[in-house]
Amino acid sequence: MNIFFWSPFISEVATIKTVINSMKSIKHYSKNNNLNLNLINAFGEWDSKENIINKLEVNLINFSKIKFDKLLPKYGYFASRTKYLIIFIKSFFKLHAILKNKNTHYLFCFLVTSLPLILILFFNYNSKVILRISGFPKLNIFRLILWKLTSNKVYLVTCPTVETLEKIKKLNIFDPSKLIFLPEPVITLNEYRENKFDRLDTENFNKNNSIVAIGRLTRQKNFQFLVKSLQNILLKYKNLNLFIIGDGEEKEEIIKLIEKLNLKNRVFLLGYKKNVFPYLRACKCFILSSLWEDPGYVLIEAAFSNATIISSDCPNGPKSILQDGKAGFLFKNNSKSDFFKKFEEFINSKSENVFQKKINAKKGIKIYTNFHHYKLIKNYLHV
Secondary structure, rough: EEEEEEEEOOOOHHHHHHHHHHHHHHHHHHOOOOOEEEEEEEOOOOHHHHHHHHHHHOOOOOOOOOOOHOOOOOOOOOHHHHHHHHHHHHHHHHHHHHHHHHOOOEEEEEEOHHHHHHHHHOOOOOOOOEEEOOOOOOOOOOHHHHHHHOOOOOOOEEEOOOHHHHEEEEEEOOOHHHHHEEEOEEEEEHHHHHOOOOOOOOOOOOOOOOOEEOOOOOOOOHHHHHHHHHHHHHOOOOEEEEOOOOOOOOOHHHHHHHOOOOOOOEEEEEOOOOHHHHHHOOOOOEOOOOOOOOOOHHHHHHHOOOOOOOOOOOOHHHHHOOOOHOEEEEEOOOHHHHHHHHHHHHHHHHHHHHHHHHHHHHHHHHHHEEHHHHHHHHHHHOO
C-alpha cells in the first residue's frame, strides 16, 4: 500500500509537525508489512527535515532540482504568492502522474490544497484524496466553489477541532459521512522525554519571573496586542519579563513597538527555537494571544509541559482545550481589559487552584497523542 503526503510550506508552521507525526503514528503502529509512506518535496521545503524523514524510513519525492525555497525572500506578500505560483506550475504534471498511478492508494493533502483539488476536478483517479484541514479555514469564494465542485471526488475531509467540523457541516458542501474529527497528533512521548531537560541558553530566564509566548510573528498570533497589554503589568510587577519565541514578517514592527514602549529590558525576542519544552517547563506562565487557532499546537505542548496557561478564547480550540477556564485562564479575544483582569486573577490565585487547572489541562489533551491519531485514521486507510 502506498500513501503519499502533499504538504508544501513556505514558513515554519505547526502543520509540519502534524505531517511528521501523522507519518510516525502510521509507521509505528501499523502492522501492514507492505506499507510505503511517501512525502512530496515540492520545491525543497522539506530539505531541512531530511534527517527526520530518513529516520522514519519515508520516501522523499523531489519534484524540483532547483530549490526555489532558498532563492526567494522568506517573508512578505510577494514572496508567498510567488512561491504558491511556482508550486502550482512546477508540481502540476508530477502530482498528476502520482495520482493516476494505479499503485497510489491515498494522498493526504495539507496546505496549498488547491492543486490536488483542481487535479481531481479535471481528471478521474482511483487514488483516494484526503483533504486535511489544517488551521482555521478562511472561507473565501474560490475555496467554497472549489470545495463544492470536488466534494463528490474527495474521499475524506478531516477536521482538527469539533468546532471546525460543525462549521463545515453547516455549509452543506460535503457528505456528512466524509467529515471526521481527527485530533492533531501533537504529543510524541519519546520526543518530550528526550528534549524536556535540554539546557536553556537564555539569560534572565527563571520560573519566578518568566512569561513565555510562542508562535510565528504574524498578525494571527497577535503579539503586538500582547506587548501593549503587558505594558502596565510589567510596570506593576517589576520582576516579570516576557520572552517571545518565534520568527516572522512582523518582527521589525514588534521590535519598534518594544522600543517605543521602553520595554527593551523587559520583552525579549528569542527567535525560532527547535525545542520549546524547556521554556514551557520553566516559565511562570504561558500566554497565547492569537486571533484564531485550530486547535493551537503550543497550547497542547504547554499543557503537556505542566505550564500554567493564559489564553484568548479565539476560534477554534483554546476554549475546548482549556475546558471553558477549568484548565487555564481564558480572556476575551483581543480584549486588553479582560486580559488584564485574567492575568490579575492568575497572579492572585491560590497555588492549589492553579495546580488543579494544570491537572485538568493534562487530562484533557490525551486525544492529541500519536496513538489516538492512528486509532482513528486506521479505519479509513485500512492499515
